[in-house]
Amino acid sequence: MKNLNKIFTWLMVALIVVSVGLLVWGFVAGYPSAPGQPDATVEALLYWAYVMVGLALFCVIVIGLGVSIVNNPKSLVKLGIGIAVVAVICVVAYLLAPGSPAVGLTTPQPAFAELKQTDTVLNLTYFTGALAIVAIIFGEIWGAIRTK
Numbered sequence: 001m002k003n004l005n006k007i008f009t010w011l012m013v014a015l016i017v018v019s020v021g022l023l024v025w026g027f028v029a030g031y032p033s034a035p036g037q038p039d040a041t042v043e044a045l046l047y048w049a050y051v052m053v054g055l056a057l058f059c060v061i062v063i064g065l066g067v068s069i070v071n072n073p074k075s076l077v078k079l080g081i082g083i084a085v086v087a088v089i090c091v092v093a094y095l096l097a098p099g100s101p102a103v104g105l106t107t108p109q110p111a112f113a114e115l116k117q118t119d120t121v122l123n124l125t126y127f128t129g130a131l132a133i134v135a136i137i138f139g140e141i142w143g144a145i146r147t148k
Helices: 002-029 040-071 073-096 112-147
Strands: none
Touching: 002 040, 040 073, 073 112
C-alpha cells in the first residue's frame, strides 16, 4: 500500500508538471489574436483538458468498481444507480438544450449538432453549479443540526 501511494503521488506530480508546462508554453508562444483562428497552443490545452477529464472519469469508475468489489460487492448497486442518475441528468440537459443559432456571430454559424452540444454543456454547468450551492447550504444546515 505504501508503494501504491508513492506511485499515485508521482503520477499526480507528473500530471501537474505537464499541465503547468502546457500553460507556460501557451503564454510564451502566445494565443491567437484573431477570433476563429486555430492555434496549436489552444488546441493542445483543449486536448490536454480532454485527457485529464477522461483520466479522471476512468479512475473514478475503475477504482470505484475495484474498491467496491473488494470491500462490499453489494455497494455496486449504489454505484450503478449513481451512474444511471448522471446519465439521466446528461440526457435531460441534452433534451433541454435549444441549439439556437449564436447571436452576433460574424463568421458562419456552426452546425446544429455543435450548437446543441454547446448548449448541453452549458446546461450541465448550470445543473452542477446549482447542485453545488444546494449541497453547501444543506451541508451547513445539517452540520448545525448535528452539533446541537
